[in-house]
Amino acid sequence: MTEIKVAIIGGGGFMGYAHSLGWALAPITADTGATIRKAVLVEADEDRAKAAAKRLNWDEWSADWREVIARDDIDVVDIVTPPASHAEIAIAALAAGKHVFVEKPITNDLADADLMQDAAEKSSAVSQVGFNYRHAAAISFVKHMLDDGTLGHPLQFRAHYTQDVGALGRVLSGWRAKKGAGGSGVTGDIGSHIIDLASYLVGDIESVTAIIGAKDPAENSAWLSDDQRREGQYLDDAALWMTKFSNGAIGSFAATVYASGRKNRMFFELECTGGTVEFDWNHSDEIKLSLVSDKPDQQGFRTVSLNENHEDYWYPLGGMGSGYIDDAALQLQKFVRAIVEGRAGSPSFADATRTQRVIEAVMRSADSHQWVNVDEVTA
C-alpha cells in the first residue's frame, strides 16, 4: 500500500487540530488504498511549530514552508493558513508537483482564485478545497438519491446558515475581522458553504440578486468590536440572495450571525420532482426525506438516521453519533482516494473558484441592486 506523506502549513490553530484529527482518522475508518504519514507541521514561529507538532502528533516541524515544499519526500501539502496566503503557497506547491489541499475559502480575492485554478488545471496533481460539508455522510446520501433518480430533478433549493455569535456580542479577531487580510463577512465565511452545497447538489448557479447587511453598518455589523468599527472596518453580518440555476431550478439563501439561539446551524431544503430532502447540520447524521411515491396516507418526512446502509458511515450500528471529526476525516479520505485513483478533487480549484465568483456576484448585486450573471463577474 502506498504511503502518503503530508505536510501541513499553518497547523497551529483550530484548523490544525481539525485536519490533524482528520488525517489520523481517515485511514482508520476506510480503506483508501493508502496509509498516511503526518510528516511535517509548519508554523512561522519555530517554537509554536514544535509545540503544535508534538501535541498533534506530527513527526517533524518547520518554520519554513518553502523548504518543506521543496522536499522530495512530501506528497501532499495541506494549507490551513489565513486565506490571503493561500494562492502563493498553493501555486508554489503545485509547481513543485505536490497534491494540494486548501482550507476554504480558496482565497478571498477572485484574481488570486483564477490564478490558482489555472495552476491546478495545468498540473497533473490533485487539488481540493476544504468545503467539508459536501463530504458529510448525510450529504453523500442526498447526492446518491439525486444520482440514482430517487429524488427526480431539483426544483427549488432554500438554505440558510445562521449563527448567534453577533447576537451575543462575540466579536471577530485576527484576519477574520480584516477584509484585506481575508475576512469576507458572512457571505464568504458561512455563505460560501451553502453555495458550495447548492453547486454540488443542484448545479451551476447562473445569476443572483442579493441584499447584504443592514441599514447602518456602524450599528449593524454585529460581530465587530467598537474599536474595529471606529477603524472603519466593516464586514457584512447578514446576507440574503436568490439564484437561478442553469438547469432551471431556483434558490433562496440566507446567512446571518445575529440569529439568537442558532449555534452554527447550516440548514437546507431541496424540493425535487420526486421528493423533498431537509438537512440541518445541528443534526448532522440525519436526513429528513419525503417521497412523492409514498402511499397517500403515509406521506410525510421520515427522519433517516445514518446507518450501515449508507456510504461513508463507518460505525457498526446506526445512530452512534458522527460529528465534525468524522466529517474532517471524510473529506481527507476522498482527497486521498482521488490521489490514489487519479481523479479530480471535490471541490476542485475550479469548483471553488466558481463559488468565489458567486460570492462576488452576491456582493456586486447587493451594491448595484441588479441581477448579476455569474459568468460575467471578472476579477
Place this chain on the structure above:
Amino acid sequence: MTEIKVAIIGGGGFMGYAHSLGWALAPITADTGATIRKAVLVEADEDRAKAAAKRLNWDEWSADWREVIARDDIDVVDIVTPPASHAEIAIAALAAGKHVFVEKPITNDLADADLMQDAAEKSSAVSQVGFNYRHAAAISFVKHMLDDGTLGHPLQFRAHYTQDVGALGRVLSGWRAKKGAGGSGVTGDIGSHIIDLASYLVGDIESVTAIIGAKDPAENSAWLSDDQRREGQYLDDAALWMTKFSNGAIGSFAATVYASGRKNRMFFELECTGGTVEFDWNHSDEIKLSLVSDKPDQQGFRTVSLNENHEDYWYPLGGMGSGYIDDAALQLQKFVRAIVEGRAGSPSFADATRTQRVIEAVMRSADSHQWVNVDEVTA
C-alpha cells in the same frame, strides 16, 4: 348586550363552513361585548342556500345578496364569494352602512382594491379582511413580545408557505384555476398570508425582488390539469422574493405547491435584536423562542405551548390543542370587538390593499428582473 346580526354571502363552500363555525364559537370563547345572530345565508341558487343554511344553522336563507344588504336589521355582511365579486358586494354593503368582513384576498385586481379601500375610508363602518393567521393566539403572543420590547426590534424575517398539492398531482378547479376569475397562483393565494404576517409583525414592505415559477410554464405549473394547460391557463406554482422593510429589516419569502411532504406549512423565523421567534402552522399552538438575555449556558429555542398565560388562548389548561376552528373564531371575535369598540378592523381594507400591492410588485419584479418599489405600483 348588543346583538349583532350577520349575513353571509356565498356560504355554501368550505369558507361557509369555516365562518359558520367561527361565528358560532366566537361568542362562546370570549366576551366580546356582543352576542351574534347567524341571520341569513346567501347563495345564488336558492336550494343550495337553504341546504347550507340548515346544515350550518343560519336562521334564514336567500338567493339575492342585494336584497339582504338592503335589510335594516342586518349589521354585518360577511363576504366569502370568489374574489372577483368582492369589490362589488363590499362597496355596496359599505354604502348601505354595514360592517363588512371580506375573506382574503381582498380581490385580485389592484384597481378594485383601491376602490374598496376608498369606500372603507369614507365609511364609519368597520371593515376587515380575512387574513386569519395574524389572529392566531401564537401570533398574538409574538406581536405582544414585539410590542413590549421582549424581542427588541426586527432585523430579518424569513418565511415560506409550502404545500404538496402540486407534487401529488392534485389540480385546481373553479375560480382558483382561472386567473381572470380571481385565481392568482401561489403568490396571491398562499404567499399573501406571509406578506400579511410580515406587514403585521415587522412593518411596511418597501421594495421587492422576485422570481416566479419555473422555466417551462407548460410543464411546471404543478397544480393545473393537462386541459387547463392546453387552454393556455397558467398559474405560478412557486415564487421566491426578498424584501426591504421601511424600518431597515430585510426579508426572504417562498411559496410553493410542489413541495413533497408539506401539508399546508406556513413557517417563519423572525430574528430580532433581543431574540428570535420561529413559528410553524403545522404546530400552530407553539412558538419557538430564543432570547439573547438567557444565561449563556441556557441559550436555545424554547418551545412555548400556548396556555392560560397567553391572550386569546381560551382553554383552561395549556396544551389542549387549538387549531383552525379556534383561529376562525378569533378573527371574528376581533372583528366584533372592533365594531363594539369603534376601532378599525385588522387587517383593514387599506392594509389588505397594500398586501395586494406587494403581490403585484412581486409579479412585476419577476417579469422585469428589477427591484420594484411597492409605493410606485399602480393599478
Place this chain on the structure above:
Amino acid sequence: MTEIKVAIIGGGGFMGYAHSLGWALAPITADTGATIRKAVLVEADEDRAKAAAKRLNWDEWSADWREVIARDDIDVVDIVTPPASHAEIAIAALAAGKHVFVEKPITNDLADADLMQDAAEKSSAVSQVGFNYRHAAAISFVKHMLDDGTLGHPLQFRAHYTQDVGALGRVLSGWRAKKGAGGSGVTGDIGSHIIDLASYLVGDIESVTAIIGAKDPAENSAWLSDDQRREGQYLDDAALWMTKFSNGAIGSFAATVYASGRKNRMFFELECTGGTVEFDWNHSDEIKLSLVSDKPDQQGFRTVSLNENHEDYWYPLGGMGSGYIDDAALQLQKFVRAIVEGRAGSPSFADATRTQRVIEAVMRSADSHQWVNVDEVTA
C-alpha cells in the same frame, strides 16, 4: 333524516363548552345520518342553567334532570356532571330508554361502575364514555394500520401523560381535589386516558405492577393547597405502572403533574412487529410512523400530517390544523353513528368499567407491592 334531541346534564362548566361545541360541529363535518338538536341544558341552579343555555345555544334549560329524563322527546342524555353523580343519572336515563353519553371517568367508584355496566348491558340503548382521545383522527389512523396489518402485531406500548400544573403550584379545586367526591389523582384523571388508549389499540390489560406518588404525601402531592394538605386530603401526583396484556404485549405507563414544561402532553410509542408509531397530543394531527418494510437506507420515522386520505379528517387540505374541538365533535359523531346504526358505543360502559378496574389495580399494586391481576379486582 332522523333528528336527535339532546339534553346535557351539568353543562355550565368547561365540559359544557366542549360538548356544546362538539354537538354543533358533529353534524357539520360528517354525515352521520342524523341531525342534532341541542334541546335542553340542565344545571342545578336555574339562573346558571339559563345563562349557559343562552351562551351555548341550547333551546331550553332546566334545573331538574329527572324531569328532563322523563320527557318523551329527548333521545340522548349527555352527562357532564362530577363523576360521583354519574351512576345515578346514567342508570336513570338508561331506565328511561335514553341513549347515554357519560363524560370520563365513568365514575371513580368501582361498585358504581359495575352497576352502570349492568344497566347498559340490559338496555338496548347506546351508551358511551367520553374517552375522547381514542376518536382523534390520528388515533383512528393508528387503529386502521393495526386492523389492516400494516403494523403487524403489538409488542410493546409505552405511554406517559405529563402536565406541569403541580410544578407551577397550581392547585386543584372543587370535586377534583376531593377523593370522596370523585377526585382520583393522576391515575384516574389523566392516567385513565392512556389506559383507555392502550386497551383500544393493544388489547386487554391482564396484570399490573405499580408505584404511586412520592415518599412524603405532605410534601409531594403537588397539586393540593397547604389547606387541603392540612385537611388530610391526598391525591397522588405521580404514578408509574407496567402491564402485561393478554396477547403477550407488554406496557409501561407514567402519569405526573409535576413535570415542568409539559403542557397536557399525552404521549405514546407502540412497537409492533411491522413498525412503530409514536403519538404526542401536543401535535395532535400528526403520527410518527416507522415501517420495517421501508428500504434499508430509508428507515426512519415519517411525520404523517393528517390529510384528506385519513378517515375522520374533515378539512379539504392536510395540515389545516385540527385540535381539541375537532376531537370533541368526532367522539359525538361516532356516538350518533352508533345510535343510527344500532352499534355499541366506543368505549362502552363495559370498556370504561374495565379501565376503572385497571386504575383500581394500579392503586392496589402500589399499596401491596405485588403484581395485581385485573380480573381479580372486585369493588
Place this chain on the structure above:
Amino acid sequence: MTEIKVAIIGGGGFMGYAHSLGWALAPITADTGATIRKAVLVEADEDRAKAAAKRLNWDEWSADWREVIARDDIDVVDIVTPPASHAEIAIAALAAGKHVFVEKPITNDLADADLMQDAAEKSSAVSQVGFNYRHAAAISFVKHMLDDGTLGHPLQFRAHYTQDVGALGRVLSGWRAKKGAGGSGVTGDIGSHIIDLASYLVGDIESVTAIIGAKDPAENSAWLSDDQRREGQYLDDAALWMTKFSNGAIGSFAATVYASGRKNRMFFELECTGGTVEFDWNHSDEIKLSLVSDKPDQQGFRTVSLNENHEDYWYPLGGMGSGYIDDAALQLQKFVRAIVEGRAGSPSFADATRTQRVIEAVMRSADSHQWVNVDEVTA
C-alpha cells in the same frame, strides 16, 4: 508533563478503533496534565495484533497480555476483550500496580464483579469502567445543573434505550450471542447504560420490579438466528423495569432491540423540583431544558446546543457537531485526570458492580414477579 504509556488488551475489534481514537483525541482537546503514549496493542493472534497496531497507530504489538502487564514501563491497561475475560485480566493488572480501564460491562458474572471491586478497593491504582455516556458533554451539563441547584432535586426518571436491530432481522454473533461467554441480552447490553446514567444523575437504585422479554422465547428473541434458537440459546430482546431510588425518586426504564425506526436511541427525561431535562443520544450535543423559574408565558423546553460555555465541549463554536468519538475521548480524559490527580475513576469498579447488581435484580424480579431489593442480590 507526565507521559502515560497505555497497553490495550483486545484491540482488534470495534472497541479497539473507538479506544484508539479516544486515546489519540484525549490529549488534543483538553489539558489533562499528561501526554499519552499508545504503547502496545495486544491480540491473541500475533498477525492480527500487528495489523491492528499498524492501522491504529500503536508503537508495539503483542500476543501475550500477561507479558505486557508484567512490563514496568506500562502505566495503564485498557481492557476491551469480551466480558468473560475482564475479571482475570483486570485483577492481574491491578495486582501488577497498573491503572485499569475496563470496557463495559465490567463483567456479566456478579461474583466476578465482586472480586474486581475488591481488587480495586485494595489497590491504590485508578480503575474505571467504560460507561462512556455519563461523560458526554451534554450529560456533564445535566450533572452540573443538578449539583448547582438549577434543577432542584430529582423526582422521576424515565429512560429507554431502543434499537431496531432485532426488528430488521440482524442477528448477534460472537460472544454477544452466548450467555455463558458474556452475552446478557438487552438488560445487560444497552439497559446497563441507562442504569449507569440513572445512578450517576439521580442516585442509588434501591429496588426494582421488572418484565423481561416476550411470551415465547423461541419466537421473540429478536436478535438471534434460527440456528442459535435451535441451540437453545436465549437472550432477552426487551425489558421493562421500574425502580425506587434511595432518595425517594422513582424511575421507569425500557430497553428493546425490536423497535422499528430506532437507531441506537438512548433517551431519558428527568423531572426535578426545579425543572425537567430531556436527552436523546441521537441528538447527543443537545439538552432539552425546562425551568420552573421561567416566566409563565415563556415556560417550555429550550433546546440547548452545547457550546463554549459548557464544560467538556472543546470546539471554538457551539453547534459544530460532536459525536461518538468526542465521547470516547472524554471518558479517557476523565480517566487520565483521575490518575494525574489521584482521584477515583467514574464509574469506579464499585459503581459498575452495583450497576451489575441492579441488572441481576431486574432479571430476578422478572423471574419471581416480585419487587427485588438491590442490596439483597448476592452472586
